[in-house]
Amino acid sequence: MSAFVAGIDGGQSSTVALIGDERGRVVGRGTAGAADEIGADASSTALRDALHGALEAAMRAAGLPPQTHFAAIVAGVSGYEGRLFGRPPELATTRMVLMHDAPVAHAGAFNGAPGIVVIAGTGSVVYGTDGTRGYTVGGWGYLFGDEGSAFWIVREALGELMHGGDDVERQAPEARAVCEYFGQPSLRHVARAFYAGEIGRDRLASYAPRVLEQGRFRSLAERGAGRLAELVGDALALGAHPAVSCVGGMFADPTFSKNVYDSIAAIGQAVEIVTPHGEPAAGALLLAYREAGIAAAQA
Numbered sequence: 001m002s003a004f005v006a007g008i009d010g011g012q013s014s015t016v017a018l019i020g021d022e023r024g025r026v027v028g029r030g031t032a033g034a035a036d037e038i039g040a041d042a043s044s045t046a047l048r049d050a051l052h053g054a055l056e057a058a059m060r061a062a063g064l065p066p067q068t069h070f071a072a073i074v075a076g077v078s079g080y081e082g083r084l085f086g087r088p089p090e091l092a093t094t095r096m097v098l099m100h101d102a103p104v105a106h107a108g109a110f111n112g113a114p115g116i117v118v119i120a121g122t123g124s125v126v127y128g129t130d131g132t133r134g135y136t137v138g139g140w141g142y143l144f145g146d147e148g149s150a151f152w153i154v155r156e157a158l159g160e161l162m163h164g165g166d167d168v169e170r171q172a173p174e175a176r177a178v179c180e181y182f183g184q185p186s187l188r189h190v191a192r193a194f195y196a197g198e199i200g201r202d203r204l205a206s207y208a209p210r211v212l213e214q215g216r217f218r219s220l221a222e223r224g225a226g227r228l229a230e231l232v233g234d235a236l237a238l239g240a241h242p243a244v245s246c247v248g249g250m251f252a253d254p255t256f257s258k259n260v261y262d263s264i265a266a267i268g269q270a271v272e273i274v275t276p277h278g279e280p281a282a283g284a285l286l287l288a289y290r291e292a293g294i295a296a297a298q299a
Contacts, residue, residue, distance in 0.1 A: 004068060005292050006058065006093075007284025008051055008075035009104055010035025012122035012151075013202040013249075016281040017054035019062050019070075022294055026285070028064065030057025034202055036078040037085045038141070044086030051075055051089045068092065072292035074284045076104025078123065079141065095291045101280065102127035102136055105247050108283025109276040114241035117276075118228055118260065121248035122205040124149035126231040128240025135238040138231045142201060147231075148224035148260070150208035150250055151201055156220050157211045162187050174214055181207055212253045222259050229263030236269055245274045 003022040008015060015035045019028040032053030033046075040046060059068060070093040078101045089096070106117040106127050116128035123146040125139030138145055146152045161175045175187055182199055184190045193199045211217050232244055244264060251257045264271055 003071045003292065003294065004062075004064070005071050005285065005288040005294065006055055006073045007104070007281050007286065007288045008035075008054055008073065009101060009108075009280040009284055010047065010050055010054075010075055010077040011101065011280075012036045012078045013205065015050040015054040016279070017051075017058040018281045018285045019055075019058045019064070020285050020289065024289070024294075026282075028058040028060075028062025029281075030054045030059070030061055032057065035075075038079065038201075040086040042086065046086060047077060047084065048087045048089045051091065055091060069094070070288075071095065071294065072288045073097070074099065074104070074288040074291060076101035076280060076284050079139075097287070097291055099287075100136070100139075102139065103134060104284040104287065105280040106134075106283065107286050108278040108280045109245035109247055110243070110274070111277040112286060113243075115243035115245060115274060116232055116235045116240045118232060118244060118246045119248045119280075120148050120150075120228060120246070120250035120260075122150050122202055124152065124228065124248070124250075126228065126235050128232075128235035128238070130239045130241055133239070135235050135240050137234040137238070138228075147227035148250065149248075150205035153211050153217070153220060153224055153250075154204050154207045156224075157214075157217050158187065158190070160217075160220070162191070172216075174216055177210065178207065181210065208250065209253065212256055221256055222263075225256060225259035226263045228260050229267060232264050232271070233267045233269075236267070236271070242269060243272045243274050245276045247276050247280065 006019045008017045015032045017030045032050045035047050035050035072095040073093040074097045080100050109117045114129045114131040126137045128135045142151050
């Protein structure tokens with residue numbers, strides 16, 4: 001029988017699964033919803049549903065039967081620190097590994113080589129290696145950090161707009177655009193909808209591209225980019241290899257990307273900017289091959 005492995009990238013906005021065969025070929029890809037467990041209790045099935053859903057979608061794409069047993073599955077989960085708060089996944093595999101999503105993204109970006117990956121999507125974190133040890137900097141979550149992330153930039157922009165008060169008739173055009181986007185009559189209603197859970201973190205973060213388009217918040221974007229560069233400097237100081245690759249939705253914006261690259265260059269150390277070799281789910285798949293002891297993963 002053919003041996004299959006799977007790699008899953010569980011993020012704060014979406015989850016992606018890739019299935020590979022014993023020859024190192026990707027045979028299926030699937031997606032599902034967010035997989036992080038912030039605010040989850042023992043009854044939560046959010047992470048479980050996301051991992052199961054993405055893998056099942058990948059299995060359908062690969063034409064694999066539901067009873068397929070995997071040699072190994074590696075899942076990188078946003079914010080995972082060795083403990084699950086909700087119901088655990090129950091996937092048919094000989095070897096199941098859950099880990100933080102940063103090493104998974106690093107493996108995808110560098111194909112297993114040393115370096116520093118800057119992740120800026122809904123949240124943000126920087127992870128570097130020297131070839132032997134791994135170093136995580138940042139990644140403190142949406143309340144204590146996540147500088148330069150989509151959530152952070154929207155939160156900071158809304159905070160600036162909210163300082164102007166809640167007189168709807170006198171709100172700045174940027175404030176009116178926010179209210180229209182979220183379907184709320186005022187900024188105060190936007191805030192209350194977020195606190196009530198009617199607007200989720202991923203939904204709030206989805207407004208980031210609009211913020212980046214507005215000249216009013218150019219300095220804010222530059223500040224976020226500068227903070228990500230500071231985290232790169234911290235990783236370098238810890239001993240990470242001086243090659244940097246950037247992944248995540250924030251880097252879809254060319255201006256923001258340039259701000260980050262320029263800020264990294266200003267650190268004063270010789271750092272090579274490297275184009276990501278693959279997506280985070282591909283990194284999880286690479287690690288799954290290694291868990292299964294299948295040499296095709298090195299191809």
